[in-house]
Amino acid sequence: MRPVSEQTRVAVLGAGGRMGAAVCDAVRGAADLELVAALHRTDAVSDAVAAGASVAVDFTVPGVTEANVHALVDAGVHAVVGATGWTGESLDRVREHLDGAPGVSVLVAPNFALGAVLAMSFAAQAARWFESAEVVELHHPDKVDAPSGTARHTAAAIAGARAAAGLGVMPDATASGLEGARGADVDGVRVHSVRLRGLVAHEEILLGNPGEQLTVRHDSFDRTSFMPGVLLAVRQAASRPGLTVGLEHLLGLG
Ligand SMILES: NC(=O)C1=CN([C@@H]2O[C@H](COP(=O)(O)OP(=O)(O)OC[C@H]3O[C@@H](n4cnc5c(N)ncnc54)[C@H](OP(=O)(O)O)[C@@H]3O)[C@@H](O)[C@H]2O)C=CC1
């Protein structure tokens, strides 16, 4: 056990959830970290501050997480955020808030699994060379949002790479059919959501050209897959002031 003075004091918001509980276990198992608060929906964010946390990890739910982050920034506590539901507008509000809170950091990452971050990076790298690209995300049926934050982030990165390469609209002759059959449109990239008992978190990026297909696939079979990324973000929080979106920036991929 390290001396208490060397340990980073960590709070977990959403501690009773599937991810929050796994993060609490991971923090307890790390010699350089101390879990000082495990907060549930009935607790206030100020409880993390009162417990002396310097970093708070938020795995609550869309619709709640943004308010948590603003409260943490006000208190000077670094935030590591895994909860989804973030938009360009909500990220802008946090960025603006952080302008008035020098030294405080917020990392929002739609996926902390190293393989998922690499898959997104590979897909974005490949996108400029293909006429077509579509994203399929597959999750457990208890997930409350669709498409997944990861799929949105992936589609946005593909769209950005296509635009930078001067690619236009993808070929698609669909003129009629059932609403929703072609999935959601994220910046011009189609995203399809599967919810199936037995799954955890999976993503396939399909890239097509005449006569060939490239498939990039990542599978999280267990929530332990997210923990190395979460712990990396907690450890780097104090040295990355301002807003960071995506774990890729901590992995040298951003
Ligand atoms: N970035 C990443 O790598 C990953 C992100 N996620 C995302 O993390 C989030 C949580 O996922 P998961 O753990 O599966 O979800 P769960 O439903 O298992 O957990 C959600 C947690 O949020 C808390 N909560 C719910 N409503 C409120 C509220 N109104 N105020 C405060 N807390 C609330 C719950 O508290 P209580 O226990 O008191 O009910 C619960 O602990 C989702 O957005 C998911 O997409 C998931 C996996 C990986």
Ligand SMILES: O=C(O)C1=N[C@H](C(=O)O)C[C@H](O)C1
């Ligand atoms: O809810 C989940 O489970 C997951 N949510 C995140 C997302 O929406 O991308 C990350 C991962 O896919 C698991």
